[in-house]
Amino acid sequence: MTNVKKKSQLVEVVKRISYNKGAVFGGILFLAVVLLAIFAPLIAPYDYMKVNIPNRCLAPCREFLLGTDYMGRDMFSRVLYGARYSLLIGVGSVLFSAVFGVIIGAAAGYFGGWLDGLVMRLCDVIQSIPGMILNIALACVLGPGVFNTILALGFQGIAGTARLMRSSILNVRKMEYLDAARTSNCSSFRIIVRHVFPNTFAPILVQSTMGVGARIMAAAGMSYIGIGVQPPTPEWGAMLADSRDFIMKYPHMCLIPGVCIMIVVLALNLFGDGLRDALDPKLKK
Amino acid sequence: MAKYIGKRILLMIPVIIGVVILVFTLMQLTPGDPAEVILGSRATDAQINALRAEMGLNDPYIVQLGRYMGDVFLRFDFGTSYISNVSISTELAQRFPKTLIFAVSGMVLSLLIGIPLGVNAAIHQNSLVDYGSMTLALIGTSLPGFWFSLVLILVFSGKLGWLPAYGIGGIKYWILPIVSTAFAGITTMARQMRSGMLEVIHSDYITMAKAKGVKKQSVIYRHALPNALIPVVTVASMSFGTALGGTLIAETIFAIPGVGVYIVNAVSNRDYPVVQGGVILLAVAFSFIMLLCDLLIAAIDPRVKAQITGGKKRSKKK
Numbered sequence: 075m076t077n078v079k080k081k082s083q084l085v086e087v088v089k090r091i092s093y094n095k096g097a098v099f100g101g102i103l104f105l106a107v108v109l110l111a112i113f114a115p116l117i118a119p120y121d122y123m124k125v126n127i128p129n130r131c132l133a134p135c136r137e138f139l140l141g142t143d144y145m146g147r148d149m150f151s152r153v154l155y156g157a158r159y160s161l162l163i164g165v166g167s168v169l170f171s172a173v174f175g176v177i178i179g180a181a182a183g184y185f186g187g188w189l190d191g192l193v194m195r196l197c198d199v200i201q202s203i204p205g206m207i208l209n210i211a212l213a214c215v216l217g218p219g220v221f222n223t224i225l226a227l228g229f230q231g232i233a234g235t236a237r238l239m240r241s242s243i244l245n246v247r248k249m250e251y252l253d254a255a256r257t258s259n260c261s262s263f264r265i266i267v268r269h270v271f272p273n274t275f276a277p278i279l280v281q282s283t284m285g286v287g288a289r290i291m292a293a294a295g296m297s298y299i300g301i302g303v304q305p306p307t308p309e310w311g312a313m314l315a316d317s318r319d320f321i322m323k324y325p326h327m328c329l330i331p332g333v334c335i336m337i338v339v340l341a342l343n344l345f346g347d348g349l350r351d352a353l354d355p356k357l358k359k
Numbered sequence: 360m361a362k363y364i365g366k367r368i369l370l371m372i373p374v375i376i377g378v379v380i381l382v383f384t385l386m387q388l389t390p391g392d393p394a395e396v397i398l399g400s401r402a403t404d405a406q407i408n409a410l411r412a413e414m415g416l417n418d419p420y421i422v423q424l425g426r427y428m429g430d431v432f433l434r435f436d437f438g439t440s441y442i443s444n445v446s447i448s449t450e451l452a453q454r455f456p457k458t459l460i461f462a463v464s465g466m467v468l469s470l471l472i473g474i475p476l477g478v479n480a481a482i483h484q485n486s487l488v489d490y491g492s493m494t495l496a497l498i499g500t501s502l503p504g505f506w507f508s509l510v511l512i513l514v515f516s517g518k519l520g521w522l523p524a525y526g527i528g529g530i531k532y533w534i535l536p537i538v539s540t541a542f543a544g545i546t547t548m549a550r551q552m553r554s555g556m557l558e559v560i561h562s563d564y565i566t567m568a569k570a571k572g573v574k575k576q577s578v579i580y581r582h583a584l585p586n587a588l589i590p591v592v593t594v595a596s597m598s599f600g601t602a603l604g605g606t607l608i609a610e611t612i613f614a615i616p617g618v619g620v621y622i623v624n625a626v627s628n629r630d631y632p633v634v635q636g637g638v639i640l641l642a643v644a645f646s647f648i649m650l651l652c653d654l655l656i657a658a659i660d661p662r663v664k665a666q667i668t669g670g671k672k673r674s675k676k677k
Contacts, residue, residue: 195373195374195377196377198374198377199374199377199378199381200381202374202375202377202378202642202645202646202649203378203381203382203638203641203642203645204600204601204603204604204641204642204645205600205601205604206601206603206604206605206607206608207603207604207607207622207638207641207642208638209604210607210622210623210626210634210638211382211385211386211634211635211638212385213626214386214389214625214626214629214631214634215385215386215388215389217390287501291503291504294503294505294506295503295504295505295608298505298608299505299607299608299611299623300623300627301623301626301627311503314506314509321509321512321513322513322517325513325517328506328509328510328513329510331506332502332503332506332509332510335502335503335506336498336501336502336503336506339500339501339502339503340497340498340501343497343500343501344497
């Protein structure tokens with residue numbers, strides 16, 4: 075990985091992704107969801123919170139594209155706004171764990187010694203608690219809400235990212251270009267930020283892309299059992315929780331939010347797979 | 360080998376102690392006073408203070424931690440529930456078998472279906488079978504498990520009326536919960552198995568086996584499969600953790616009185632000792648599964664085995 079032709083590297087990766095039909099499809103799909111979420115106020119035909127009892131529990135029709143829920147609120151508008159919450163939670167929690175994980179992992183890997191030992195033992199402990207179980211414990215401590223869900227979901231990821239960052243750092247630590255940087259009197263901080271980090275970026279990026287989808291699913295699960303985002307906030311899991319008593323009679327209330335989650339996660343998985351292959355130097359052709 | 364097993368078990372002890380400390384500390388950070396939770400909002404300050412003293416809540420953090428760890432490790436006592444005043448250990452002992460049966464049978468089912476699917480896809484790489492099963496697996500990994508359970512209920516008990524939607528009872532009651540927990544595992548296993556198998560199929564010793572005229576079936580099942588299975592064992596143990604987490608939600612949906620429902624209800628009732636005990640129990644169970652998996656890998660993978668049993672006969676690594 076030379077940094078001499080900085081641009082050509084990015085172009086190269088983009089080119090390799092574009093050969094992968096699945097990844098292109100996933101990327102476009104995800105971009106579409108992001109755009110829908112951003113422009114939700116312009117697209118949504120109704121106010122997503124407006125209760126309209128005479129029109130309750132309608133199946134999808136021309137007036138209400140995806141039907142209405144048990145309070146007569148338009149499902150299409152709710153789903154659009156729901157995308158905002160789900161994306162915010164997914165991306166927010168991944169960023170949270172990426173930022174802290176990278177800093178902690180970089181420090182552990184670069185300085186080694188007792189710090190490394192301590193960080194790795196802590197990671198062992200955190201990772202020995204199954205994800206959803208730790209999420210529930212944290213949700214219990216933090217209480218429900220969008221922001222607290224982001225924190226609860228982000229916490230565990232710190233351990234995984236820190237571990238990944240540490241091992242990448244250990245890989246590049248012995249490289250000659252670091253000796254060169256050190257002899258030219260770079261500070262530790264500058265070496266990590268300018269020389270080590272760009273070369274350890276790829277695995278973190280792939281892990282994070284895949285992580286967003288997993289977090290969206292976990293967040294929906296937490297909202298469903300009532301410890302994540304609370305109704306009437308139109309987060310997709312909370313929408314499912316909110317209409318759980320009506321699911322049998324009006325299946326569209328159950329199917330629509332779930333399909334939305336599936337589309338976003340599928341898009342991210344496809345794109346993440348493609349990104350992983352594109353960034354893997356072993357697969358270079 | 361015995362030495363390795365001993366060492367691996369010893370290594371688990373600090374992790375379990377760490378888990379107890381971490382969970383205890385987290386629960387200490389929760390807002391609100393346990394004495395107030397127990398006595399309700401109408402209690403007087405004097406009553407609350409008396410109860411705080413009785414429960415030892417006025418002691419410094421480190422003393423409380425020490426006492427809790429003593430109770431947990433020496434007497435397997437997780438305290439009593441704030442709400443029902445029942446011993447948490449008794450309750451967990453009653454509920455844990457259900458959660459375990461649930462998670463383990465889901466795991467077994469996912470291995471039984473996922474492995475053949477993955478092998479089949481790898482053998483017929485780039486065929487219709489391959490694309491079909493991998494597309495299904497990809498969609499499967501993108502489905503939220505709890506939503507899949509809802510859809511199963513909707514179809515099999517709502518529309519078709521074949522199976523009960525929730526509750527416990529005969530074998531009929533177990534089908535939907537187990538299938539829904541197994542589903543995520545099946546797709547993960549199938550994907551992992553396929554990529555593991557593809558990696559092995561292109562290695563030299565497989566070409567060698569084919570060249571010397573070994574039957575195709577035999578090449579696949581005797582030569583390729585054992586090596587391709589090793590990464591699957593690791594993934595399986597990780598996804599057991601996911602399955603345990605998934606059961607927390609699935610138990611709520613299917614109304615199975617296991618540890619998951621206990622914890623989830625405790626969260627909404629602010630019954631912290633229950634959450635604390637339940638989380639510790641499940642984390643320890645997960646650690647044991649990881650231990651079993653490591654030992655299994657050591658037993659089946661000659662490379663790891665050689666490292667453990669000294670590797671004296673071998674020349675220097677690399």
